[in-house]
Amino acid sequence: MRVFFEQLVNGVTVGSFYALVALGYSMVYGVMKLINFAHGDLFTLGSYLGYTFLVWRAAWITERAGLWWGVLGAILFAFLANAGAGILVERVAYRPVYRAGRLPLVVSALGMSIFLQNAIMAIWGPRFQVYPGDLVPTASLRFLGLSLPLLKVVILFLSLGVMLVMYWIVEKTEFGAAVRATALDREMATLLGIDIQRVILFVFTLGPALGGMAGVMNGMYYRSIQFSMGWNYGLKAFTATILGGIGNIPGAMVGGVLLGVIETLLAGYIPGGGAWKDGFTFLILILVLIFRPTGILGEKVAEKV
Amino acid sequence: MGALLEVEDIRVSYGAVEALRGVTLRLKEREIVAVLGANGAGKTTLLRTISGLLPLVRGRILFCGRDIRSFAPFELLRQGLAHVPEGRRIFPTLTVEENLLLGLYGVRHLVSNAERERRKEWIFELFPVLRERRRQLAGTLSGGEQQMLAIGRGLISRPKVILMDEPSLGLAPRVVQEIFRIIRQIHEEEGVSLLLVEQNARKALSVANYAYILENGRVALEGKPQDLMHDERVRSAYLGGSGIRQRLL
Ligand SMILES: Nc1ncnc2c1ncn2[C@@H]1O[C@H](COP(=O)(O)OP(=O)(O)OP(=O)(O)O)[C@@H](O)[C@H]1O
Ligand SMILES: [Mg+2]
Numbered sequence: 125m126r127v128f129f130e131q132l133v134n135g136v137t138v139g140s141f142y143a144l145v146a147l148g149y150s151m152v153y154g155v156m157k158l159i160n161f162a163h164g165d166l167f168t169l170g171s172y173l174g175y176t177f178l179v180w181r182a183a184w185i186t187e188r189a190g191l192w193w194g195v196l197g198a199i200l201f202a203f204l205a206n207a208g209a210g211i212l213v214e215r216v217a218y219r220p221v222y223r224a225g226r227l228p229l230v231v232s233a234l235g236m237s238i239f240l241q242n243a244i245m246a247i248w249g250p251r252f253q254v255y256p257g258d259l260v261p262t263a264s265l266r267f268l269g270l271s272l273p274l275l276k277v278v279i280l281f282l283s284l285g286v287m288l289v290m291y292w293i294v295e296k297t298e299f300g301a302a303v304r305a306t307a308l309d310r311e312m313a314t315l316l317g318i319d320i321q322r323v324i325l326f327v328f329t330l331g332p333a334l335g336g337m338a339g340v341m342n343g344m345y346y347r348s349i350q351f352s353m354g355w356n357y358g359l360k361a362f363t364a365t366i367l368g369g370i371g372n373i374p375g376a377m378v379g380g381v382l383l384g385v386i387e388t389l390l391a392g393y394i395p396g397g398g399a400w401k402d403g404f405t406f407l408i409l410i411l412v413l414i415f416r417p418t419g420i421l422g423e424k425v426a427e428k429v
Numbered sequence: 430m431g432a433l434l435e436v437e438d439i440r441v442s443y444g445a446v447e448a449l450r451g452v453t454l455r456l457k458e459r460e461i462v463a464v465l466g467a468n469g470a471g472k473t474t475l476l477r478t479i480s481g482l483l484p485l486v487r488g489r490i491l492f493c494g495r496d497i498r499s500f501a502p503f504e505l506l507r508q509g510l511a512h513v514p515e516g517r518r519i520f521p522t523l524t525v526e527e528n529l530l531l532g533l534y535g536v537r538h539l540v541s542n543a544e545r546e547r548r549k550e551w552i553f554e555l556f557p558v559l560r561e562r563r564r565q566l567a568g569t570l571s572g573g574e575q576q577m578l579a580i581g582r583g584l585i586s587r588p589k590v591i592l593m594d595e596p597s598l599g600l601a602p603r604v605v606q607e608i609f610r611i612i613r614q615i616h617e618e619e620g621v622s623l624l625l626v627e628q629n630a631r632k633a634l635s636v637a638n639y640a641y642i643l644e645n646g647r648v649a650l651e652g653k654p655q656d657l658m659h660d661e662r663v664r665s666a667y668l669g670g671s672g673i674r675q676r677l678l
Contacts, residue, residue, distance in 0.1 A: 301527045302534055305520050312518040315480060316582070317506035317535015 129270055131392045132385065137276050137345065139384020140283035144338035145361035146368065146376035147290060148331025154307035154371035155327045157226065161233040162213060163335060164358020165240035168351060169209060170336020171343045172248050174202040178256055191261045195275070199282070199340045206336025207329045214328035237355075245351040252348045260344050279341045286334065287377050294373045303327070307371060356402065363409040369419025378420060383408065432457050432491075433590050433622050434479070434510075439488030441471075441478050448474040450646040451488070456590065461616055461623045463633040463654070465667055466643035472626040473515050475643070476592045479624075480505060480512045493589070506535030509589035513596065515626075517579040521568025525559055525578060528567045532582035552581040555611055573604040580608070584615060594626045605632065612636055630667040634658055642667070 145167050152160045177198045217236045221228040263274045294300040306313040306323045314320055342357075343349045360383065368379025383405065390404045391397040397404075412419065434456040441449040448471045456462045466472050477483045479490055481502035490497040492510060500508060511532075519528050529552060533540055540548070553560035556577040562570060567578060576596060583591055596612070597605040613636050615621050627633035634640055634654040642650040642663065650663065657663045 298530070298534065298537060301523060301531055304523060305531055308520045308522065309518055311482060312514065312520070313531075314482070314503045315506070315512045315514065316531050317503050317586075318531075319501075319503045 126270060127392070130272070131388050133270075133272060133276065133280070135385035135388030136381055137280045137283075137384070138388060139364075139381035140280055140287070141338040141342050141345070141380075142361050142364040142384050143287060143377045143380025144283055144334045145357065146364040146380045147287070147373065148327075148335045149362055149365040150368075150370055150373060150376035151294075151303075151327040152331050153365070154373075155303065155323055156218075156229070158218075158229050158233060159362070160331070161230070161358075162217070162236035162240055163331065164354035164356075164361070165237050165244070166206060166209060166213070166332040166354070167335040167339045167342075167357055167361075168244055168349070168354035169240060169339070170202040170206040170332070171339030171349045171353075172244055172253070172351075173205045173336065174198040174340030174343055175248075175253055175255055175349060177201040178260075192278075195260065195278075195344065198344075199337055202336040202340040203333045206339075207333035209336075210329045210332030211325065213332070214325060218328070241351060241354065248351065250351060252350050255343045255347045255349070257347070260347075275344060279345065283338070283341065286337065290330075290334070291374060291377070299326075360402075360405050363405050363412075365419075366409060366417075367412050367419055369421045372419065372421050375419055375421035382420075431494075433493060434624065435491040436475070436479065437488050437490070439475075439478060439490065440486040441474055441483055442486055448646050449478065452643070452646070452648055453488075454641050454648065454651070456622055456624050459616075459620050459622060460638045461612070461625055461636055463630075463637035463640040464624065464626045464643060465628075465630045465633060465640060466649075467666075468628075470643040471646040472643055473594055474646075476512060476514070476594050476624070476626060479592060480510070503535065506586060506588070507539070510592070511583040511586060511588035511590070512592040513579050513583035513594065515594040515598070517572075517575045519567045519570075519575050519578050519582070521566065523567055524563065525565055525567050525570065526563040528578055529559065529563075529582055529585060532585040536586045548585050548587070552585050555584075555614070556581055573600050576600060576604070576608065580611070584619075584621075587619065588621065590622045590624065592624045592626075595628060596625075597627065597629045597632065605629065609636060630663075 145163065148163050149160060152158055152163070178194065181197065213236055217232045218229060221232050261275050265272045265274050265277055294303060302313065302318045303323050303326065305316070306318055306320055310320055361380065364379040364383040365376050366379070367383055368375030368377065386408065387401055387404055391401045394400070432455045436452060436454045438451050438453050439449055440447065440451055452471070452475060454462070454464070464472050464475065474483065478485060479497065481497065481500070485498070492508065497505070520531070529549065530545070533545060533548065558574055559578060559581060562574065567575065570578060580593070580596060583593070596608050600608065609632050612623065612625070616623060625633055625637065634657060637654050640651065640654055640657055641648050642657070650657065650660065658668065
């Protein structure tokens with residue numbers, strides 16, 4: 125039972141990273157009808173930016189304010205820097221081809237993915253980089269006989285908190301309604317006074333920012349990162365997006381957490397399952413696509429004409 | 430008499446197809462102008478061009494004396510031009526209330542929270558059924574209710590001009606009756622000007638101050654409703670003679 129709960133916490137934590145990345149896919153897909161292939165690599169970029177921040181600056185912050193502020197600083201830094209990267213990518217790679225139609229946009233996204241991956245390799249090198257252990261807290265929380273690393277708990281609550289904020293923005297605010305309206309009928313949204321370009325910029329800024337944040341947390345969780353990890357990770361988050369129902373914000377969150385839990389539990393309980401972890405993910409993707417292509421919360425999406 | 434909307438000799442094409450070939454019309458303050466015409470005459474094209482959704486090949490459009498193209502399409506609502514397009518175009522997966530309030534999006538900085546509530550109440554008084562359904566997803570409304578929502582959404586910003594594209598399309602006679610009653614009411618009480626595209630010529634002429642008849646992208650005829658109603662060509666073609674279209678209402 126103890127192992128089960130620990131696995132469950134691990135699953136939810138990893139799942140919340142997937143969910144954060146999935147949110148970016150889902151928002152961009154909803155508004156642009158584009159699978160943003162560069163999204164996984166923006167996640168990697170965030171993870172490297174956080175790493176660099178920790179190596180360069182966290183010691184300085186840690187000395188003055190404590191370990192946790194270094195961690196939060198790294199996450200915040202990656203969030204903001206990735207938001208900037210998102211704006212840049214939209215400007216350079218996407219905006220010039222909006223008028224050219226869907227296919228050029230997809231090709232441009234693929235190109236951006238390759239570019240980012242190579243740029244990251246050129247800047248940080250092709251080897252694994254390791255998040256510095258002395259700058260990441262290692263204390264553990266004892267809770268009902270479980271031993272939970274404090275870092276995991278903080279990361280978990282942080283990402284769940286961010287998701288709640290996202291949910292609130294998209295489902296409860298006026299601007300969120302404008303984003304959903306734009307996703308459904310861009311022309312009608314324009315007639316109601318919604319500036320589509322701003323909505324597009326919003327999803328291309330916030331998506332990568334959330335992905336970058338997940339990238340840092342993922343780095344702290346697994347400790348080692350590599351330039352090419354975005355592809356695999358992106359596919360997983362994409363699976364989570366499909367699982368929850370693409371274009372559906374709450375769906376991305378549910379799909380992400382669910383995928384993390386399923387993956388961790390299967391890997392933990394099936395003998396030799398760890399090696400099959402990625403296999404499970406894609407099995408889930410295939411099964412969802414066959415039996416419920418609209419995803420768990422996807423009914424709403426399916427009915428939109 | 431200030432003209433709110435002046436369309437001067439505009440031409441619009443879809444690729445090689447010329448949909449409007451020199452259309453001129455004007456809408457004055459506190460006026461309802463009807464635009465009639467058969468399927469494919471260019472009525473929807475005209476409204477979409479005014480709203481900036483289609484590019485002009487030639488001619489110009491003035492709104493309150495200013496070239497309408499000096500505004501981006503999304504800015505027009507704030508300038509006081511609303512468009513209730515063909516086919517309702519409500520957002521099916523948003524609630525009725527969310528749909529309605531999006532009608533204020535373009536003027537959100539000009540409207541206080543209290544005012545927003547008042548406006549909502551006002552629309553709910555015009556269309557009581559929307560109040561009952563406010564929490565429901567708009568996609569679950571009946572066709573007539575969706576049309577009421579679309580009109581309410583166009584009205585809630587209190588625009589100077591509403592472009593309305595076939596509000597009676599596909600509705601039962603009783604609902605059409607109701608919609609036209611409300612059109613007349615908002616015109617009289619709010620002083621809104623309307624450019625009303627309709628296939629239901631008899632109804633449209635009954636509320637209009639002036640009317641244009643489009644044929645193949647040109648204004649074939651224009652005049653006051655009383656005169657048009659007695660014009661032989663109009664009677665046969667649009668008012669249920671032996672013409673292209675008959676409406677038994
Ligand atoms: N997107 C388009 N591409 C090509 N041709 C178009 C397009 N939209 C409209 N047309 C053509 O332009 C002409 C005018 O169309 P429009 O929709 O303005 O007619 P309408 O008067 O609104 O007709 P209806 O009463 O059926 O709504 C038609 O011949 C139509 O086939
Ligand atoms: Mg039409």
